[in-house]
Amino acid sequence: MFERIKDDIRGVFHRDPAARNTFEVLTNYPGLHAVWLHRISHKLWRMNWKWLARSLSTFSRWLTGIEIHPGATLGRRVFIDHGMGVVIGETAEIGDDVTLYHGVTLGGTSWKAGKRHPTLERNVVVGAGAKVLGPITIGEGAKVGSNSVVVKDTPAGATVVGIPGRIVLSAVDKDEIERTSKKRNQIAEKYGFDAYAVAPDNPDPVANAMGVMLEHMHKMDAKVEELCGVIRSLGGDVCTDNLHSITAEDFANTGIDPFVRDEAGDSHEAFDPKI
Template sequence: MFKKINKDIEYIMENDPAARSKIEVFLLYPSIHALISYRISHFFYNRSMFFIARLVSQLSRFITGIEIHPGAKIGEGILIDHGMGVVIGETTEIGNRITIYQGTTLGGTGKDVGKRHPTIGDDVMIGSGAKILGPIKIGNDVKIGANTVVLRDIPDGSTVVGIPGRIVRNNNLELISSYDNIDKNSNIPFKDI
C-alpha cells in the first residue's frame, strides 16, 4: 500500500506543474488524500469488512469531493487533478500512470450485477467531465477529451472526443471518423491490472 502511495505522489510531482514538493502533495492535495483513503478502504473491503471500508470511503468523499468505491481496483501512479465530482464505481479497474480530471465518472449504465464498470488500461488521460460507462475496456495510451461520453471499447493509442465518443485518432490506424470504422468484434489487447 505504501509503495503505491509513494508512486502516486511521484506521478503527481512529474505531471502537475503546480506541485512544488512531495510534502506539499502529501499534506495539501485532495487527490492524494482520496487515494490514501481509497487504499485503506480497499484493504478493509478485501477482508470483507465492508462497513468499515464504506465508512472510510464516505469520510473521504465528504472531505475531498472525490468518490472512489472501496471495491474498485486501482493501479499506481494516479493523478486526480482538481478532483471535485470524480466518481469511480465498484467494479472499475484502473491501470498505472493515469490522469483523471474533475467531474469524471467511471460508472455503470444501470442495475446490472457483476462487472458493470469500465476497465482502464495504462497511460490514459481522461478529460474534465468525461463519462465512461458500462463494462467496457479502454486501451493503453488513450486520451479521452473533456465532456466525452464513452460507451464502447476503445483500442490502444486512441484519442476519443464527443457525445457519443468518436475515435478521431489512433496511433495504430489511420485517422478514424467514427466507431463504425472499427471492427466491434476485434480482440483488443489489454494488459492485466
C-alpha cells in the first residue's frame, strides 16, 4: 500500500510543476485523496459490502469534490488535477498514468445494466470540463480537449476537440506534420521567416495556412527563377536584382510583435532565419 502511495506522489511531481514537496502533496492534493479513498471503497465493493463502499465514496465526494463510483476501476498513478466536479461512473475503466482535470465526466448514455461508461487506456489526458460518455474506448496516449463531448471511440495518439468530439490530430497526422514542418522550416529560412508557431502538437489552423502559403510561394519562386534562367539564356536582361528580404520593419504597423526569444532567452527578430 505504501509503495502505491509513493508511486502516486512520484506521478504528481512528474505531471504538476506546482508541486514543491512531499508533505504539500500529501496534505493539499484532493485528487490523490480521492484516489486513495476509492481504492478502499473499491475493495469493499468487490467484497460485496456495497452500502459501506457507497458511504465511503459519498464521504470522499464531500471531502474532495470528486465523485468516483466504488465500482470504477483505476490503474496506477492516475492523477486528478484540481479535481473539483470530476464524476467517474460505475463501469468506467482508467488505465495507468491517466490525467484528468477538473470538471471531467466519465458518464453513461444508457440506463441498462452492464458496461455503460468509458474505458481510458494508458497515458490519456482529458482536459477541464470534458465529457466522455458511453461504453467507448479512448486509445493509449490520446488527448481530449477542454469542454469537448466525446461519444465515439478515439484511436491511440489522437487529439479530440469540440462538441461532438472530432479528431483534429491523429498519430498518422503527427508523423506527416513532423515531415511537413521540416520542409516548411527549410522554405521559411529562404524567405527570412521563422514559422515557429507550427508544431506537431499544436494544430493551429492559422499557422498551418501560413505554412501552405509558404510552400506555394516557394513553388512560385522556383518557377520564376526557372523562367528567368531560360530568358537570360536567350539573351534577355531580366531578374538581375535580388528579392527584398522580409524584416521586422516591414511589420512595424501590423500589430505583430517582431521579436521572439530563443531557448537561451535571447531576443531575436521573429523573421530572423537564424532562429
